[in-house]
Amino acid sequence: MTEKPPKKEKIPRQPMPEQDSQIRKRNFEEVPLGYTKELAVKEAERCLQCKKPSCMEGCPVSIDIPGFIKSIKKGDFAKAVRKIWERNALPAVCGRVCPQEIQCEGKCILGKKGDPVAIGNLEKFVADMEREHGNGELPPKSDPTGKRVAVVGSGPSGLTVAGDLILKGHEVTIFEAFHKPGGVLVYGIPEFRLPKEIVYSEVNTLEKLGVKVECNTVVGKTVSLDELFEQGYDAIYVGVGAGLPRFLDIPGENLIGIYSANEYLTRANLMKAYLFPEYDTPLARGKDVVVFGAGNVAMDSARTAMRLGADRVRIVYRRSRDEMPARSAEIHHAEEEGIEFFLLTAPTRFLGDKNARLTDVECLRMKLGEPDESGRRRPIPIEGSEFKLECDLAVIAVGAGANPLLTKSTEDLKINKWGYIVADPETGKTIKKGVWAGGDIVTGQATVILAMGAGRKASDSIHQYLAWGW
Amino acid sequence: MFEILERQDMADGTVVLNEISAPLIAEKAEPGQFVILKANETGERIPLTMADTDPNKGTITIIYQIVGKSTALFKSLQVGERFQDVIGPLGEPTHIEKLGTVVCVGGGTGVAVLHPITRGMKEIGNHVIAIIGARNKDLLILEDKMKAASNELHVCTDDGSYGHHGFVTDVLKDVLEEEDVKLVVAIGPVPMMKFVCSVTEKYKVKTFVSLNPIMVDGTGMCGCCRVSVGGKTRFACIDGPEFDGHEVDFDELMQRLQAYKEQESVAYEKFLHE
Numbered sequence: 001m002t003e004k005p006p007k008k009e010k011i012p013r014q015p016m017p018e019q020d021s022q023i024r025k026r027n028f029e030e031v032p033l034g035y036t037k038e039l040a041v042k043e044a045e046r047c048l049q050c051k052k053p054s055c056m057e058g059c060p061v062s063i064d065i066p067g068f069i070k071s072i073k074k075g076d077f078a079k080a081v082r083k084i085w086e087r088n089a090l091p092a093v094c095g096r097v098c099p100q101e102i103q104c105e106g107k108c109i110l111g112k113k114g115d116p117v118a119i120g121n122l123e124k125f126v127a128d129m130e131r132e133h134g135n136g137e138l139p140p141k142s143d144p145t146g147k148r149v150a151v152v153g154s155g156p157s158g159l160t161v162a163g164d165l166i167l168k169g170h171e172v173t174i175f176e177a178f179h180k181p182g183g184v185l186v187y188g189i190p191e192f193r194l195p196k197e198i199v200y201s202e203v204n205t206l207e208k209l210g211v212k213v214e215c216n217t218v219v220g221k222t223v224s225l226d227e228l229f230e231q232g233y234d235a236i237y238v239g240v241g242a243g244l245p246r247f248l249d250i251p252g253e254n255l256i257g258i259y260s261a262n263e264y265l266t267r268a269n270l271m272k273a274y275l276f277p278e279y280d281t282p283l284a285r286g287k288d289v290v291v292f293g294a295g296n297v298a299m300d301s302a303r304t305a306m307r308l309g310a311d312r313v314r315i316v317y318r319r320s321r322d323e324m325p326a327r328s329a330e331i332h333h334a335e336e337e338g339i340e341f342f343l344l345t346a347p348t349r350f351l352g353d354k355n356a357r358l359t360d361v362e363c364l365r366m367k368l369g370e371p372d373e374s375g376r377r378r379p380i381p382i383e384g385s386e387f388k389l390e391c392d393l394a395v396i397a398v399g400a401g402a403n404p405l406l407t408k409s410t411e412d413l414k415i416n417k418w419g420y421i422v423a424d425p426e427t428g429k430t431i432k433k434g435v436w437a438g439g440d441i442v443t444g445q446a447t448v449i450l451a452m453g454a455g456r457k458a459s460d461s462i463h464q465y466l467a468w469g470w
Numbered sequence: 471m472f473e474i475l476e477r478q479d480m481a482d483g484t485v486v487l488n489e490i491s492a493p494l495i496a497e498k499a500e501p502g503q504f505v506i507l508k509a510n511e512t513g514e515r516i517p518l519t520m521a522d523t524d525p526n527k528g529t530i531t532i533i534y535q536i537v538g539k540s541t542a543l544f545k546s547l548q549v550g551e552r553f554q555d556v557i558g559p560l561g562e563p564t565h566i567e568k569l570g571t572v573v574c575v576g577g578g579t580g581v582a583v584l585h586p587i588t589r590g591m592k593e594i595g596n597h598v599i600a601i602i603g604a605r606n607k608d609l610l611i612l613e614d615k616m617k618a619a620s621n622e623l624h625v626c627t628d629d630g631s632y633g634h635h636g637f638v639t640d641v642l643k644d645v646l647e648e649e650d651v652k653l654v655v656a657i658g659p660v661p662m663m664k665f666v667c668s669v670t671e672k673y674k675v676k677t678f679v680s681l682n683p684i685m686v687d688g689t690g691m692c693g694c695c696r697v698s699v700g701g702k703t704r705f706a707c708i709d710g711p712e713f714d715g716h717e718v719d720f721d722e723l724m725q726r727l728q729a730y731k732e733q734e735s736v737a738y739e740k741f742l743h744e
Contacts (some may be wrong), residue, residue, distance in 0.1 A: 031644065177689055179508060179515075216557045218689055243691040254696055254703065254722055263692035271514070271686070277740055280514035281686075282538055282733035356504040356725040401692050403710060433654045442571050 004374025013115035021336035058107035060453035089163035142169035157239035157439030160455030220406035242440035252350030256357035261397035286393025293397035369405025428458030493528030502564030533582035567650035577658025607632035664720035
């Protein structure tokens with residue numbers, strides 16, 4: 001009888017070292033500290049290198065995940081990041097903000113019986129290694145084509161399109177309405193989740209490749225799409241995001257101390273109001289904060305309020321925990337930092353003092369009924385269950401709609417009933433010749449990686465058009 | 471870009487005029503539209519309605535009162551220096567059309583914004599009666615330009631140091647009694663616009679006002695500038711800045727303008743100290 005070889009000891013998923021929750025809840029430093037080389041290699045060793053990798057199916061931009069993990073395992077981090085670059089120009093961003101648990105990691109075979117490979121953490125690791133220690137070698141560029149492309153909006157989809165097309169030899173100019181590039185990566189996602197220095201470094205790489213970035217340009221106001229064509233652009237990509245805040249439409253919403261999440265986060269992140277008065281933009285520092293909504297933006301708002309010195313921060317959400325749309329890591333981080341959750345609760349009106357400053361919000365308890373069109377169980381108010389929450393700051397994070405500024409000035413772009421641009425889901429082509437659109441302005445508010453996926457498809461289509469015509 | 475080509479102190483140094491190089495904006499801007507300016511890296515985004523534009527020279531002109539740190543910082547910029555960022559033209563332009571007799575009422579620095587609108591109203595063929603006011607003679611701005619831009623000019627000072635002794639609304643009442651006024655455009659401090667609207671409401675004369683709520687992006691993205699108009703929430707940056715004055719909730723606007731009063735004085739004190 002032969003003896004069975006000893007079973008190889010299973011390596012557990014390597015936890016990401018993090019700032020202690022009680023310390024980090026009062027600072028704006030990044031929460032995850034990052035893998036060490038040793039941790040990264042150890043985690044990479046867990047990958048089974050599947051022949052038919054289902055993780056890739058879960059990735060909206062089809063990164064060769066086993067491929068880059070194999071390079072990490074061998075300690076060749078430079079090669080690993082270049083493998084990712086073939087499909088994704090912004091790995092330092094995606095490693096931090098992608099909802100991996102419903103994408104790549106959600107499909108990882110190891111996840112069936114245990115914990116999936118920490119693909120997001122590994123992606124972040126190689127991107128950070130490259131930024132901090134890389135040789136700065138840029139990917140090769142094709143010969144100049146003489147074609148010019150205008151990219152409207154410098155968020156994730158715009159940056160993806162710009163990165164793809166510059167490598168294919170086209171001239172690319174990005175137009176950004178704000179005074180800094182990055183779109184939602186800069187105005188929306190907080191420093192503690194995505195340091196702005198990383199976004200600027202990614203934009204800087206594009207500039208080194210030859211992409212021009214024109215800030216302070218509101219396309220639709222400063223210049224129209226047709227004028228861009230007159231200026232000699234051959235193709236235009238519109239990726240302006242879903243920049244129109246939704247409010248709750250309940251009484252008292254214009255009291256002082258009530259912010260849309262867009263305003264609250266833009267003041268904090270883009271304008272650096274958390275450094276007031278060193279920076280000039282002010283922001284209310286609430287002691288008793290209520291945030292409405294349960295997506296990533298709500299978590300970001302709640303955690304920002306905690307960092308700005310709040311005694312209590314409560315998330316109010318009309319459905320239950322199972323329906324919360326935020327990444328699980330963000331919910332977990334928020335809980336660790338002491339954010340409280342008032343689930344199955346909906347606001348009905350805001351109350352203020354004689355100076356119109358917010359003092360309370362009145363809420364109703366809800367129960368779950370039958371599933372609605374989104375497949376989630378519909379919340380139903382419980383009559384007579386009104387109660388008040390004391391608060392001096394409220395942030396409304398219940399989503400964003402389509403900003404009409406550009407579409408209003410471009411009559412021959414087709415928009416749907418919600419104001420989003422109608423574009424071919426496979427190519428991003430709009431009905432206006434030479435114009436593509438993608439990201440939130442087409443799909444409505446979604447994730448960074450989906451916007452990048454749309455950008456990738458559009459850039460392929462734009463490249464084809466520049467070579468062969470419409 | 472955004473270099474200051476001309477700079478002028480007005481109204482005893484409480485108001486400053488800057489002519490700024492901004493060719494793209496100058497080419498596009500129409501009366502009633504605004505720009506957002508940021509002086510430097512740490513600066514705040516400040517919306518100001520343009521007082522003039524010169525597409526040939528590629529310049530825009532802003533006239534602002536020093537009310538806090540950001541405007542004091544703007545004031546400190548000299549000819550040859552630059553604003554780090556200027557964004558525009560933003561907002562909807564004034565609807566200028568031929569109606570008959572139009573009254574343009576301005577107070578304080580609102581007169582600066584009113585000037586191109588007054589000129590436009592006259593150029594298109596209206597009989598334009600302008601009424602401008604200030605606390606006293608020294609604080610009055612653009613009297614000559616308003617005289618040239620209108621058919622009739624009335625000047626008021628609160629203390630009687632110049633022109634009519636009293637408020638612009640006193641003169642406005644007389645004009646509304648005597649003339650068949652088709653439209654009133656009122657731009658100035660919120661209380662002034664509120665009182666003008668309560669006068670014109672009695673005479674049932676349509677009145678446009680230009681609102682100046684606190685803003686951040688100026689492109690409809692944040693909702694900071696929301697105002698109640700006709701019971702509905704509107705964004706002054708993309709739906710305005712001009713609205714039907716009879717529908718505006720001025721009291722709410724005045725309250726919302728006080729949102730950062732405390733922080734504003736902290737920042738201003740610190741600036742003056744440094």
